[in-house]
Amino acid sequence: MQTRFSPEQLKDPRIREADSILRKCVHCGFCTATCPTYLLLGDELDGPRGRIYLVKDMLEGDTPPSPDIARHIDRCLTCLSCMTTCPSGVDYDHLLAIGREVLEGDPRSRPAVERFWRGVLDAVVPHPSRFALALRAGRIFRPLAGLLERLPALRPAASMLRMAGGGRIAKPVAGAFLTRREGRGRVALLQGCAQSVLGASVNRATISLLNRCGVDVVIPREAGCCGALTHHMGREERAREMARVNIAAWERADVDAVVVNASGCGVTVKDYGHLLTGDPKWALRASRISERTKDVHEYLATLELPPLRAPRPLKVVFHAPCSLTHGLKLADVARQLLENAGFEVLEPAEGHICCGAAGVYSVLQPDMSLRLRERKAGHLEATGAEVVASANFGCIHHLAEGTDLPVVHVVELLEWAAGGDMPPAMRDA
Numbered sequence: 001m002q003t004r005f006s007p008e009q010l011k012d013p014r015i016r017e018a019d020s021i022l023r024k025c026v027h028c029g030f031c032t033a034t035c036p037t038y039l040l041l042g043d044e045l046d047g048p049r050g051r052i053y054l055v056k057d058m059l060e061g062d063t064p065p066s067p068d069i070a071r072h073i074d075r076c077l078t079c080l081s082c083m084t085t086c087p088s089g090v091d092y093d094h095l096l097a098i099g100r101e102v103l104e105g106d107p108r109s110r111p112a113v114e115r116f117w118r119g120v121l122d123a124v125v126p127h128p129s130r131f132a133l134a135l136r137a138g139r140i141f142r143p144l145a146g147l148l149e150r151l152p153a154l155r156p157a158a159s160m161l162r163m164a165g166g167g168r169i170a171k172p173v174a175g176a177f178l179t180r181r182e183g184r185g186r187v188a189l190l191q192g193c194a195q196s197v198l199g200a201s202v203n204r205a206t207i208s209l210l211n212r213c214g215v216d217v218v219i220p221r222e223a224g225c226c227g228a229l230t231h232h233m234g235r236e237e238r239a240r241e242m243a244r245v246n247i248a249a250w251e252r253a254d255v256d257a258v259v260v261n262a263s264g265c266g267v268t269v270k271d272y273g274h275l276l277t278g279d280p281k282w283a284l285r286a287s288r289i290s291e292r293t294k295d296v297h298e299y300l301a302t303l304e305l306p307p308l309r310a311p312r313p314l315k316v317v318f319h320a321p322c323s324l325t326h327g328l329k330l331a332d333v334a335r336q337l338l339e340n341a342g343f344e345v346l347e348p349a350e351g352h353i354c355c356g357a358a359g360v361y362s363v364l365q366p367d368m369s370l371r372l373r374e375r376k377a378g379h380l381e382a383t384g385a386e387v388v389a390s391a392n393f394g395c396i397h398h399l400a401e402g403t404d405l406p407v408v409h410v411v412e413l414l415e416w417a418a419g420g421d422m423p424p425a426m427r428d429a
Helices: 013-022 028-036 038-040 050-061 067-074 081-083 092-104 112-124 127-147 154-162 194-198 200-212 228-232 236-253 262-270 283-292 296-300 322-327 333-338 366-382 393-400 410-417 424-428
Strands: 175-177 183-190 215-219 259-260 293-295 315-318 344-346 387-390 407-410
Touching: 013 050, 013 092, 028 050, 028 081, 038 366, 050 067, 050 092, 050 344, 067 092, 067 407, 081 092, 092 407, 112 127, 112 154, 112 228, 127 154, 127 194, 127 322, 154 366, 175 194, 183 200, 183 236, 194 200, 194 393, 200 215, 200 410, 215 262, 215 315, 228 236, 236 283, 259 296, 262 293, 262 322, 283 293, 296 333, 315 333, 322 333, 333 344, 333 410, 366 393, 387 393, 387 410, 393 407, 407 410, 407 424
Parallel strands: 183 215, 183 259, 259 293, 315 344, 315 387, 387 407
Antiparallel strands: 175 215
């Protein structure tokens, strides 16, 4: 793709990076074939190629930031399916991040009400104590969701109230969880923000399984949200500060690796090196942490696991999150672990298409999110499976609201097969 950035513009590191990315695009359109939003809407501007043109025109200065551009950019799920499909290696993820930062920094880009709700989400969800408080309040007012949904300005509030339903609200944990076996490693576990409150069973299963493998697990009290939600909203400096806090905490913990059991968070942490590449004090430290970060399935595959045996014959349909499939390229690793444990693993149709979770996408883009969830749930149920297994808490929580099948984390099934407790979602079902 030809670009027209001026020498003055190219002095900006962001513009230089965007220019390099844009020049790789050959307009082939292969990306549109696997884009969920293009699949549903059929609009060129709601596919990767169209968004690339929008960002290009905006950065070159031909088109100022506007609600029209923001609308199409905001509909992107950041599923990264287009990057798997692209034959030219276009780094769509980082190009979109540049565009989002520009849009977020210009008040003309979105109406005040949209900016308000984005600010609320960024102020609440990455902070477990605030998130837990909001969930408790949400459960009280959940019956009002239907009423609020009729008012366009309050639809995000209705989505948040629906998100508050179900699941035990837990407190984040911190400290060292030591194995009784001869130590084979010491890792830090990122417990996540929303996951630490609503998906504590995933972290418990992860700690227990790693301990069974002889690995000590540390959760530093200072470590917090990975910054993914903030980063995807274009609030780059806040995301960088979250990264710095985590990097410092994990360095002090003196661990061999940082293990992440939510693939969406894993994509972000593994990209800390890029996020902080322009910070001379933190760039090298960030790169080292990124290199030591392992998705939990990636890390388990390097260990000598305890004997794993499915407690009973069970048909499991594997929902491979976009972040695991396209971001980390580790879906086959997670699938193989399930099969090795004795579970019958089934594959749904359109496994490469996003379920619509995508962080807080379900709050900010409820219509698109629900359409994608219904499509995904139909494919999962059509396999005849008894349980859905996934590798990202956002997907798990989102899908659980759209199907009667229990939805669990892969690690919960592996811990059960190792002699641990049945996953709570299965027990409750």
